[in-house]
Amino acid sequence: MKNAVIIYFSNTGNTEKVAEVVKNGLEEENFDVNLRPVNEVDGIEFFDYDLVCVGSPSYNWMPPDDLSDFLKKKFKEYEDDGFVKLKAPQVEGRNTFIFCTYSGPHTGKNEAIPVVKYIGQFFEHLGFNIVDEMYVLSEMVGSKKYNTQGKMGDIRGLPAQKDLEVVKTRVKKLAKRI
Numbered sequence: 001m002k003n004a005v006i007i008y009f010s011n012t013g014n015t016e017k018v019a020e021v022v023k024n025g026l027e028e029e030n031f032d033v034n035l036r037p038v039n040e041v042d043g044i045e046f047f048d049y050d051l052v053c054v055g056s057p058s059y060n061w062m063p064p065d066d067l068s069d070f071l072k073k074k075f076k077e078y079e080d081d082g083f084v085k086l087k088a089p090q091v092e093g094r095n096t097f098i099f100c101t102y103s104g105p106h107t108g109k110n111e112a113i114p115v116v117k118y119i120g121q122f123f124e125h126l127g128f129n130i131v132d133e134m135y136v137l138s139e140m141v142g143s144k145k146y147n148t149q150g151k152m153g154d155i156r157g158l159p160a161q162k163d164l165e166v167v168k169t170r171v172k173k174l175a176k177r178i
C-alpha cells in the first residue's frame, strides 16, 4: 500500500476543505493517508512517504509564516544531514503535490503561483518529483468587498462542490502515476 501525508495550514477552513477532498481521493486510490495541520506535524519525515501533499492559502502571495517556518526548519535538518545535493538529483519514488487556495482580489491566480512555486522548491531541492500543482479559487471569509469586487468577480461560497470534485478527479489521476 502506498502512503501519503497531507500537511496543511488553514485559518478559515478553505484549505482544510480541499485537504479533506485530497485525502478522500487518495484513499479511493488505496493510499494510506495521514492528514495533519501544520501545527501537529511533530516527528514527520518527508522521506517516509510515497507522496507528500502540502496545502496552503495565499497570504500576501506567500505561504503563511507557520507553514514557511515549518518548511524552513525541516529543510535545515535535511541540509545538515546531507540530503541537499547540487543539481538536486531525483530520489526514486518520492513525490510531492502542492495545492493553494486563494482569493486573487488584485491580480488573480498570480497571487497564488509564488506560494506553490516557493513550497515546491523545498521538495525539489530534496529530490522529490512535483507530480502536480493545484490552484483553488476560494472566498475570503468575512470580506464582502474582496469577495464581490475583486479581479475574480463574485467568489462567495467558493470552493463550491463542483470545484472540490475537480480536485478529487485530479488527485485520483495523479495517484495512479505514483
Ligand SMILES: Cc1cc2nc3c(=O)[nH]c(=O)nc-3n(C[C@H](O)[C@H](O)[C@H](O)COP(=O)(O)O)c2cc1C
Binding pocket: 009, 010, 011, 012, 013, 014, 015, 016, 056, 057, 058, 059, 060, 061, 062, 101, 102, 103, 104, 105, 108, 111, 112, 138, 139, 140, 141
Ligand atoms: C491575512 C490574509 C492575507 C491574504 N492574502 C491574500 C493574497 O495576497 N492573495 C490572495 O489571493 N488571497 C489572499 N488571502 C485570501 C486567502 O488566501 C484565501 O481566502 C484562502 O482560501 C484562505 O484559506 P483558509 O480558509 O484555509 O485559511 C488572504 C487572507 C488572509 C486572511
